[in-house]
Amino acid sequence: GPSMVRSAAKNQDAVAVVTDPADYELLRAELDGNEGKLSLKTRRMLARKAFRMTAWYDHAIAEYLAHLEDNADEPAGNRLLALKDGAKLRYGENPHQDAAFYAMGRHKAGLGGLQQISGKELSYNNLLDLDAAMRTASEISDEPYAIVIKHTNPCGAATGSSIAEAFARSYDCDPLSAFGGIVGLNRSFDLATAEQLIAGEKFIEAVVAPGFDSDAVEALVEKSKKKWRKSIRLVKATPVHSAHPQIQYRSVNGGMLAQSNDDRRIEPGECKVVTSNVPDDRVMKELLFSWALCKHYKSNAICITNHKALLGYGAGQTSRVDATEHALMRAGDKAKGAVLASDAFFPFPDSIEKAAAAGIVAVIQPGGSVRDEAVIEACNEHSISMVFTGMRH
Known part of the structure; x- marks a missing residue:
């Protein structure tokens, strides 16, 4: 047992x-x-591997016992990170950086349990984007939903009556950035979706989905004479779901930060309407769609949607009004009649004024600014409905 291994080591x-x-x-x-x-050098190498193996064994037992308790995954306290199956990557975020991928925990889901169906080897940047795509696509389960990710930010997002339609609508949100x-995808990659890719010669690096139909893979990859289609990375993976x-x-430099995942979802009954105009059921569903998407952008973040498709987004801006301007610029004339989501509160009513001028009809945001009343007043002046979620992303 482990005692004999430790003693020998x-x-x-x-x-x-x-x-x-x-x-x-x-x-x-x-x-x-x-x-x-x-x-002696070899014996020390063997001893090091032995201690790592027994440490992993002890960690697995501790994690099992911890998961029997309700507070198993509180971030505070002493923790061990058990990283296994380290796979060397070609390079890191940039060619001069070394990199590897490690599976983490007991779960077989997530990227730690991925199955690559076809394509070139996965890179560091591929894995970051695949993670973002999988997390974002998993926000919606009751209808087909497709996401296009670029540098971990969504540049396309849409639902559809089928996953093929959802993909087509998602790609058309911003074809330039989608390249x-x-x-x-939150549904299996099927033949109709493959045909959407083939017909439009839509160049993409990878697809992550909970499954891949064999005829879809055959049509897209195996029968293709196009080099890029043979190289496309098809990755089967599903997000980790745990109780x-x-x-x-x-x-960080000299340490490690830990926090619980931002995976709480807002239900319609939790939203507080704070304006004179009350959103109807269709608009409320649109607001919740936009809110679930906005969460996955770098702050300051604004996204604009309509008919459950992304129209414009502003991400990673240093002011909220800049993010609003970027999102409105991308949406253009399509902003008229659309809704707007903000990942944090509006510190001033300036973003509302710009949204109103573009024709935005409803806004969803956390609330909590000292100037909430001024922001609400601006919405009322322009007959914009607004709801507070009470939480930020």
């Missing part, structure tokens, strides 16, 4: 402990070439 000066069959050939070669002896993007909150980690 502690005696590395005199003992070689072998825990990985992948090392057999290396050890045989060294024994054959060194009169049946292993160097070379990553597609996320316990998932913990999100981020490294």
